[in-house]
C-alpha cells in the first residue's frame with residue numbers, strides 16, 4: 001500500500017534544483033486538454049484514490065509525494081493544471097521552474113491527442129527552459145480502461161518518437177495502470193538529463209578562443 005506524504009498549495013515552486021530535507025525536490029507539471037484525467041492521475045498516484053465525479057480544475061493545484069528512485073530520495077511536487085482554455089492565464093505562470101512536463105491525452109479522445117503539440121508549444125513559450133532540446137517530456141495516454149479508443153498505441157508512440165523521443169505510457173487512473181511507472185519515469189528522465197549535462201561538461205573541451213566545444217549524441 002502507498003504511504004504518501006502529501007501537501008497541497010497554490011504557490012509557484014521556486015525555480016531551480018533545491019533540496020527538501022535530504023531529498024531532491026523535483027517539480028513536474030501535468031498538461032493536457034480538460035477532462036483527460038490529469039487530476040485523477042495525480043490523485044491516484046499520491047492518495048491512491050479515484051473519483052468518477054471529479055470536477056474541472058480551476059488554475060492549478062499541487063501535491064507532494066516522497067519516493068526513492070535508483071537509490072535517490074526525491075520529493076516529487078506534482079502540479080496539476082486546468083486544461084480548459086478559459087483558465088490559460090491562471091495556469092501558465094506556474095510553468096516556470098518545472099523539471100519535467102507530463103503531456104497528457106485520453107486514448108478515447110482524438111482531439112486531445114491532436115492537441116499535444118499545442119500543449120508542448122505553450123509550455124515552451126511560458127516556461128523558463130534553458131535548453132529546449134534536452135528538456136524532459138513524458139507522454140501519457142490515459143483512460144486505457146475504456147473500450148472505445150480513438151488513438152492507437154502505435155500512433156501515440158510514433159508521435160513521441162517524432163517529438164524528442166519522449167517516453168510513452170498508457171495509463172488508467174481508474175484501474176491504476178502504469179501510474180506509478182509514469183511518475184517514476186518522469187523522475188528518471190530528470191535525473192538522466194542532469195547526468196547528461198554533467199557528462200557533457202566533463203567531456204567538453206575549451207578551444208583556443210575560450211569557447212566550450214561539446215558533441216551532442218542522439219536521444220534515441
Ligand SMILES: Nc1nc2c(ncn2[C@@H]2O[C@H](COP(=O)(O)OP(=O)(O)OP(=O)(O)O)[C@@H](O)[C@H]2O)c(=O)[nH]1
Pocket residue numbers: 032033034035036037038039040041051052053054055056057058081082083084142143144145146171172173174175
Ligand atoms: N474511465 C476512466 N475515467 C477517467 C480516468 N481518469 C479520469 N477519468 C474521469 O474523467 C473525468 C475527468 O477527469 P479529471 O481528472 O478531472 O480530468 P482533468 O484532465 O484534470 O480535467 P481539467 O481539470 O478540466 O483539466 C472524470 O470524470 C474522471 O473520473 C481513467 O483513467 N479512466
